[in-house]
Amino acid sequence: AQSVTQLGSHVSVSEGALVLLRCNYSSSVPPYLFWYVQYPNQGLQLLLKYTSAATLVKGINGFEAEFKKSETSFHLTKPSAHMSDAAEYFCAVSAPSGGYQKVTFGTGTKLQVIP
Amino acid sequence: EAQVTQNPRYLITVTGKKLTVTCSQNMNHEYMSWYRQDPGLGLRQIYYSMNVEVTDKGDVPEGYKVSRKEKRNFPLILESPSPNQTSLYFCASSLRGTGEYEQYFGPGTRLTVT
Numbered sequence: 001a002q003s004v005t006q007l008g009s010h011v012s013v014s015e016g017a018l019v020l021l022r023c024n025y026s027s028s029v030p031p032y033l034f035w036y037v038q039y040p041n042q043g044l045q046l047l048l049k050y051t052s053a054a055t056l057v058k059g060i061n062g063f064e065a066e067f068k069k070s071e072t073s074f075h076l077t078k079p080s081a082h083m084s085d086a087a088e089y090f091c092a093v094s095a096p097s098g099g100y101q102k103v104t105f106g107t108g109t110k111l112q113v114i115p
Numbered sequence: 116e117a118q119v120t121q122n123p124r125y126l127i128t129v130t131g132k133k134l135t136v137t138c139s140q141n142m143n144h145e146y147m148s149w150y151r152q153d154p155g156l157g158l159r160q161i162y163y164s165m166n167v168e169v170t171d172k173g174d175v176p177e178g179y180k181v182s183r184k185e186k187r188n189f190p191l192i193l194e195s196p197s198p199n200q201t202s203l204y205f206c207a208s209s210l211r212g213t214g215e216y217e218q219y220f221g222p223g224t225r226l227t228v229t
Contacts, residue, residue: 009155032214043119043205043220044158051215090157094214100165101214105150107157 002027002095006106014114019063019078021109023091026072031095033074035065038088038108047089050074061085086113117142121206121221128196129229136191136224138206144219146212147189148173149181151202152223158205164189165212196228 007022025031032051036044048059055067061084065076074091091106119140128134140147148163150173160173164183178200180192189208193200203225207218 034217036220041223043222044207044218045220046217049215049217096214100163100171101212103148103160103214103218105158107155 002031002093002097002102002104004091004093004104004106006089006091006109008109009107010110010112012112012114013081015083016080019076019081019085019111021076021089021091021111023065023074023076023106024072025074025091025093027093027095029095030069031093032101033065033067034092034094035059035063035074035076036090036092036105038090040087044090047076081111081113083113083115086111117219119206119208119219119221121204121224123224124222125225127227127229130197131195134193134196134226136193136204136206136226138189138191138221139187140189140206140208140219141187142208142210142219143186144208144210145186146209146216146218147183148207148218149179149189149191150205150207151175152205153202161191161204163212193226196226198228200226201228202226 005024034049035047050067058064094103149161150158162181164170206221209216209218
């Protein structure tokens with residue numbers, strides 16, 4: 001069975017500081033990996049995805065993530081935090097399970113950006 | 116505009132009163148899914164549909180029903196709601212259910228069952 005672990009339910013950073021949100025996954029086969037962002041009172045929207053091409057994936061709003069198979073990680077980073085980055089971030093893994101592609105979401109990390 | 120719509124956005128109901136939350140997408144997507152979001156638990160899949168007339172249970176299907184009679188619509192039915200179904204519900208769609216396609220989410224429906 002696949003799973004996703006997001007370390008830290010809440011992360012606070014100062015405006016302009018590095019953002020690092022951690023995601024570790026387990027999967028018996030090479031997975032597809034996603035990061036989604038949820039702004040208050042909205043649905044989730046895709047930040048970036050890994051689908052077995054380049055291991056360093058660039059997404060919207062200056063975010064990027066690196067797929068590290070040896071560490072089973074897909075951490076999300078942004079060099080300089082903006083106030084507008086305050087939101088909840090979800091990591092998700094998609095892998096075959098019982099004849100279909102099952103998507104499993106992490107429990108989310110709320111990012112607070114301090115002025 | 117490509118989008119997933121859900122109605123209603125907010126709903127307060129009483130235990131046992133049947134309700135339906137509608138979901139519609141205008142992107143001709145094959146795959147649709149329902150999730151519930153609860154604090155500390157992230158998103159958990161309720162039901163999904165790979166295409167018209169093809170539906171299956173997700174991780175937390177008890178107390179819910181779905182149907183997929185048309186490609187664009189995927190309603191969620193609670194035949195006899197209970198307080199433990201109070202939650203934030205999201206409908207999502209993707210081009211196909213083969214895993215590499217991102218999901219597009221609706222704005223959410225906040226349901227309270229008293």
